[in-house]
Amino acid sequence: MIGIFDSGIGGLTVLKEIRNQLPDHNFIYIADSAFTPYGEKTTEQIIERSVLITQKLVEKGCRIIVVACNTATALAVDHLREKFSVPIVAMEPAVKPGVKNSVKKKVGILATTMTLASRRYMNLLERFATDTEVIEQPCPGLVELVEAMAIDTDKTSQLLHQYINPLLKKGIDTIVLGCTHYPLLKQKIIEVTGEDIEIIDTAKAVTEQLRRKIESCEIPAKVGTANRFITTGDLMFYKNQLQCYWPMEVAVEQIDLN
Ligand code: DGL
Numbered sequence: 001m002i003g004i005f006d007s008g009i010g011g012l013t014v015l016k017e018i019r020n021q022l023p024d025h026n027f028i029y030i031a032d033s034a035f036t037p038y039g040e041k042t043t044e045q046i047i048e049r050s051v052l053i054t055q056k057l058v059e060k061g062c063r064i065i066v067v068a069c070n071t072a073t074a075l076a077v078d079h080l081r082e083k084f085s086v087p088i089v090a091m092e093p094a095v096k097p098g099v100k101n102s103v104k105k106k107v108g109i110l111a112t113t114m115t116l117a118s119r120r121y122m123n124l125l126e127r128f129a130t131d132t133e134v135i136e137q138p139c140p141g142l143v144e145l146v147e148a149m150a151i152d153t154d155k156t157s158q159l160l161h162q163y164i165n166p167l168l169k170k171g172i173d174t175i176v177l178g179c180t181h182y183p184l185l186k187q188k189i190i191e192v193t194g195e196d197i198e199i200i201d202t203a204k205a206v207t208e209q210l211r212r213k214i215e216s217c218e219i220p221a222k223v224g225t226a227n228r229f230i231t232t233g234d235l236m237f238y239k240n241q242l243q244c245y246w247p248m249e250v251a252v253e254q255i256d257l258n
Helices: 012-021 043-059 070-083 095-101 119-128 142-147 154-169 182-193 203-216 235-245
Strands: 002-006 027-031 064-067 088-090 106-111 133-138 174-177 198-200 228-231 252-254
Touching (some): 002 012, 002 043, 012 027, 012 182, 027 043, 043 064, 043 070, 064 203, 070 119, 095 106, 095 133, 095 174, 095 198, 133 154, 142 182, 174 182, 182 198, 228 235, 235 252
Parallel strands (some): 002 027, 002 064, 027 228, 064 088, 106 133, 106 174, 174 198, 228 252
């Protein structure tokens, strides 16, 4: 069984890909809705929540963990790998594919404040962005709007214009979505960028990495239990979110990690 988590429902963009590519595997998805957004929390809080959730997933029988959150990866994945013996697949902004795609050698990265401030992100730049101008844009507020299911609103369009227009002015030809919530805004982002800007996210690449890990660690496929969707926040609200963002009706559960 695969354990997946995010600060909220952003990780569903990764889970969709996992379900398509690895339908033989069950999963438990935990949304840490009580603590969203991670991007505006402290490093200590992000580590603490990531450890608590991973612990829960392992207790519930997960044999491999997917950190479907760039922010939790940036701040907590080293701790998780130190503390837990299960394999941990994590994600980070697609700097390398972004740089490879950019003809003009100008790439914009949209991510949370904490991801862009992390040492891990700096390392990515040092390794892969040597011949390319990378322009970072922290996007406070976007995660909250996605969580609130407020995608088709003036507020969302206004924030996207505010964050993306300066990148367009600087001549970027590629935008990396460095937060798993942002693919849910892709249509709205295209309304700002037009069709000529390449938009890159990492769900497919992470799922490929997960498949390789499952094979090399010989993680067994379905174990007879159903997929589970769990929140640390309000149950009815989570149910509404899943009705909005997940393609089928599912049962939901609530846990208290405190
Ligand atoms: N979806 C997450 C990410 O990929 C977390 C966003 C947040 O909670 O701020 O970074």
